[in-house]
Amino acid sequence: MADKFDVIVIGAGPGGYVAAIRAAQLGLKTACVEKWVNKEGKTVHGGTCLNVGCIPSKALLETSHKFVEARDHFAEIGIDLEAPKPNVAKMLEFKNSVIAKNVGGISALFKANGVTAIDGTGKVTGTKQVEVTGHDGGKTTYEADNIVIAAGSVPVEIPPTPLHEDIVVTSTGALEFTEVPKRLGVIGAGVIGLELGSVWSRLGSEVVVLEAMDTFLPMVDTAIAKETQKLLKKQGLDIKLGARVTGSEVKGNEVAVKYSDNDGEQELTFDKLIVCVGRKPYTQGVIADGVGVGLDERGFIHVDDQCRTSVPGIYAIGDCVRGPMLAHKASEEGVMVADIIAGHKAEMNYDAIPSVIYTSPEVAWVGMTEQDAKAKGIEVKTGSFPFSANGRALANNAPEGMAKIIADAETDRILGMHIVSQHAGELIAQGVIAMEFGSSAEDLALTCYAHPSTSEAIHEAALAVDGHAIHMA
Numbered sequence: 305m306a307d308k309f310d311v312i313v314i315g316a317g318p319g320g321y322v323a324a325i326r327a328a329q330l331g332l333k334t335a336c337v338e339k340w341v342n343k344e345g346k347t348v349h350g351g352t353c354l355n356v357g358c359i360p361s362k363a364l365l366e367t368s369h370k371f372v373e374a375r376d377h378f379a380e381i382g383i384d385l386e387a388p389k390p391n392v393a394k395m396l397e398f399k400n401s402v403i404a405k406n407v408g409g410i411s412a413l414f415k416a417n418g419v420t421a422i423d424g425t426g427k428v429t430g431t432k433q434v435e436v437t438g439h440d441g442g443k444t445t446y447e448a449d450n451i452v453i454a455a456g457s458v459p460v461e462i463p464p465t466p467l468h469e470d471i472v473v474t475s476t477g478a479l480e481f482t483e484v485p486k487r488l489g490v491i492g493a494g495v496i497g498l499e500l501g502s503v504w505s506r507l508g509s510e511v512v513v514l515e516a517m518d519t520f521l522p523m524v525d526t527a528i529a530k531e532t533q534k535l536l537k538k539q540g541l542d543i544k545l546g547a548r549v550t551g552s553e554v555k556g557n558e559v560a561v562k563y564s565d566n567d568g569e570q571e572l573t574f575d576k577l578i579v580c581v582g583r584k585p586y587t588q589g590v591i592a593d594g595v596g597v598g599l600d601e602r603g604f605i606h607v608d609d610q611c612r613t614s615v616p617g618i619y620a621i622g623d624c625v626r627g628p629m630l631a632h633k634a635s636e637e638g639v640m641v642a643d644i645i646a647g648h649k650a651e652m653n654y655d656a657i658p659s660v661i662y663t664s665p666e667v668a669w670v671g672m673t674e675q676d677a678k679a680k681g682i683e684v685k686t687g688s689f690p691f692s693a694n695g696r697a698l699a700n701n702a703p704e705g706m707a708k709i710i711a712d713a714e715t716d717r718i719l720g721m722h723i724v725s726q727h728a729g730e731l732i733a734q735g736v737i738a739m740e741f742g743s744s745a746e747d748l749a750l751t752c753y754a755h756p757s758t759s760e761a762i763h764e765a766a767l768a769v770d771g772h773a774i775h776m777a
C-alpha cells in the first residue's frame with residue numbers, strides 16, 4: 305500500500321482539479337489522479353474543458369469572429385484592409401498555444417497548493433481505496449478517507465453516422481480541421497453544434513445543421529430563441545429542424561447523409577460531418593463491482609444535492625452526475641464537496657447556473673423562461689429591451705439582439721434572465737448575482753449603471769418589467 309491521503313480526486317477536469325486545489329487549501333492532504341496524455345505521452349490536466357472543450361473552442365470562436373469583423377465590418381467603421389484570408393494552420397497554432405498555457409497553469413497550481421498529481425487511471429476498489437494503473441501498466445493502491453469521482457463525459461456516438469477518420473468526427477475532431485471544409489454538416493443544433501457550426505461558417509464553410517427536434521433551443525426563452533435563429537440564419541447557417549438523421553455513407557473524401565423530415569426522405573453530401581448529439585458520463589470502469597456506488601441506467605453516478613454517493617466518504621461531481629454538463633457547474637460542485645469534507649457547511653444553488661452559447665452574438669440565460677414559469681402555474685411579468693436602442697451596442701457596431709427579464713408577478717422576484725447579444729456571456733452574470741441575492745426586478749431598475757455600457761440594456765429590461773424603459777417608445 306502506497307501513501308494515504310485525506311482526499312483522492314479521480315479526474316483533473318474543471319470539477320476534479322478545482323476540488324483538489326480547494327481541498328488542499330483547506331489543509332487536507334490531497335492527490336488528484338489523471339489519465340489523459342497528450343500526443344507526446346505526457347499527462348495533461350484540465351480535462352475536456354481545457355483540452356478539447358470550452359477553451360479551444362473559444363479560441364477558434366474568437367479568431368473566426370475577428371476574421372469576419374475584419375472581412376465584413378471594418379470597412380463600415382472606417383478601417384480599410386486588403387481582403388483578409390483565414391490562415392487555418394496559424395489559427396490552430398494559436399488555439400494549441402492557449403490550451404498549453406491553461407494546462408500548464410493547472411500543474412503549477414497543483415504544485416503551489418501542495419496537491420500530489422498522480423499520473424494514470426484511477427479506480428475505486430474499496431470504500432477508502434483507489435487503485436491507479438500507471439501509463440506503464442504498473443498498479444499502485446492508495447488509501448483515502450474521502451474519494452471524489454470527477455471522471456467527466458465523452459461524446460455520444462449514434463449508429464446512423466459512425467465516426468470515420470477526419471470526415472465524420474465529434475467536437476474533438478472539429479477543432480482539428482486543417483482547412484476550411486467547403487460543405488460542412490452538423491448533427492445537432494445544441495450548444496456545441498451551433499458553436500462549432502458557426503466557427504466554420506464564419507471561415508467560409510456552407511454549413512447545414514440537422515436537428516431532430518422541431519423546436520430551436522427549447523431551453524431558451526422563446527423570444528430569445530427566435531431572435532437567435534433569425535440572426536444565425538442571416539449569417540448563412542442553414543438550420544433544418546425536424547430533420548432526423550437515418551444513415552450515412554462515406555464515399556472517397558465526402559459523406560452522404562440521409563435524413564427524414566416532413567417532406568420525406570432527403571440526402572445531402574458534405575466534405576465533413578460533425579456529430580454533436582450530446583455527451584454521456586465517462587464512468588465505465590471507474591468503480592469496482594461491490595463498492596456500492598449506484599449508477600443510473602444512463603451511467604450517471606447517483607448523488608444527492610451535495611454530491612454524496614450512496615457510500616459515505618465517496619462523492620461524485622461534474623459531468624458524471626446529474627445536472628447541466630458545464631465546466632462552472634463542475635467546479636462549483638468541486639468547491640462544495642471539498643468544503644463539506646473539511647467540515648464546513650456548503651451547498652449549491654442549482655437554480656442559478658448560467659448557460660452560454662458562444663455564437664456571435666452570444667446567447668446566455670439563467671433561470672426560467674417565460675414558458676417554463678407559465679407551465680409551472682407561476683404568474684409572471686416580463687421586460688425586454690433591444691440592443692439596437694443601446695448607445696454602446698451601436699457604438700460597438702453590434703446592435704443585434706435583446707435582453708429579457710422574467711419576474712414573479714406577485715413578488716417581483718427575478719426568476720430568469722435571457723439574452724442574445726455580442727457579450728451576453730458577460731452580461732448574464734448580472735442575472736446570476738441578482739438571483740443569488742433574491743433580487744426583485746425593481747432592485748435592478750433602481751441600480752445606477754455606467755454609461756455607455758451594454759449593461760444598460762439589462763437596466764432598461766428591468767425598468768420595462770413595470771413598463772417604464774426610458775429609451776423605448
Ligand code: FAD
Pocket residue numbers: 314315316317318319320337338339340349350351352353354356357358359361424425426427454455456457475476496586589590621622623624629630631632633634662
Ligand atoms: P472533464 O472535463 O471531462 O474531466 C474529466 C477528467 O477525468 C478527464 O481529464 C479524464 O481524462 C479524467 N478521467 C476520467 N476517468 C478517469 C480515471 N478513471 N482515472 C483518471 N482520470 C480519469 N462547458 C462550459 O461551461 N462552457 C463552455 O463554453 C463549454 N464548451 C464546450 C465545448 C466543447 C466542444 C465541449 C466538448 C464541451 C464544452 N463544455 C463547456 C463542457 C465542459 O467541457 C464540461 O462540462 C466540463 O469539462 C466537465 O468537467 P468535469 O471535470 O466534470 O469533466
